[in-house]
Amino acid sequence: xxxxxxxxxxxxxxxxxxxxxxxxxxxxxxxxxxxxxxxxxxxxxxxxxxxxxxxxxxxxxxxxxxxxxxxxxxxxxxxxxxxxxxxxxxxxxxxxxxxxxxxxxxxxxxxxxxxxxxxxxxxxxxxxxxxxxxxxxxxxxxxxxxxxxxxxxxxxxxxxxxxxxxxxxxxxxxxxxxxxxxxxxxxxxxxxxxxxxxxxxxxxxxxxxxxxxxxxxxxxxxxxxxxxxxxx
Numbered sequence: 001x002x003x004x005x006x007x008x009x010x011x012x013x014x015x016x017x018x019x020x021x022x023x024x025x026x027x028x029x030x031x032x033x034x035x036x037x038x039x040x041x042x043x044x045x046x047x048x049x050x051x052x053x054x055x056x057x058x059x060x061x062x063x064x065x066x067x068x069x070x071x072x073x074x075x076x077x078x079x080x081x082x083x084x085x086x087x088x089x090x091x092x093x094x095x096x097x098x099x100x101x102x103x104x105x106x107x108x109x110x111x112x113x114x115x116x117x118x119x120x121x122x123x124x125x126x127x128x129x130x131x132x133x134x135x136x137x138x139x140x141x142x143x144x145x146x147x148x149x150x151x152x153x154x155x156x157x158x159x160x161x162x163x164x165x166x167x168x169x170x171x172x173x174x175x176x177x178x179x180x181x182x183x184x185x186x187x188x189x190x191x192x193x194x195x196x197x198x199x200x201x202x203x204x205x206x207x208x209x210x211x212x213x214x215x216x217x218x219x220x221x222x223x224x225x226x227x228x229x230x231x232x
Contacts (some may be wrong), residue, residue, distance in 0.1 A: 053113075071094075178191045
């Protein structure tokens with residue numbers, strides 16, 4: 001039963017995150033952001049991801065991360081959800097990170113951990129477990145296609161794009177066109193990602209497919225089978 005309760009260290013993390021959010025996420029400010037053309041709070045993200053090191057919470061210490069578990073991540077997500085913080089934590093520090101951990105994509109994981117880039121998996125969040133997600137076409141070394149409903153694509157630096165050849169490609173966001181979409185949930189900014197020949201030089205094709213930062217396909221044997229908690 002004690003395993004269901006948060007430990008003292010986890011509650012200390014909660015308190016630290018809550019203190020930071022108290023200074024940044026008043027209700028009126030959050031509402032104003034959701035109604036603006038730039039809803040993401042990148043100043044808050046910089047504090048969370050960089051100053052507190054939370055971007056690398058799930059990333060091993062040898063890759064400049066914190067080497068923590070999903071319990072600590074759940075604490076952060078609970079606090080972010082409590083105040084509806086408009087930061088790309090779920091998409092970058094959890095979903096994109098989990099995809100890269102499955103691949104051993106060490107270089108890109110180190111960049112995520114250091115908060116120098118924001119990552120986003122270019123798969124719509126409304127795809128059910130076991131469902132079919134959209135892919136793009138690989139042609140002459142480039143990626144072609146359109147992916148809709150991609151959370152936090154507007155602030156991502158790296159997009160992890162699934163392709164019809166079974167690869168998951170790490171694509172520079174500057175090489176694609178990102179068009180904001182109107183979302184029913186204004187606290188979760190969505191966008192359409194349009195690829196018209198974006199370079200497809202970084203991928204891996206294991207079973208299941210996963211991503212690589214560049215160069216030869218890495219060892220993509222799974223490192224864990226855990227899912228991720230819901231939250232911001």
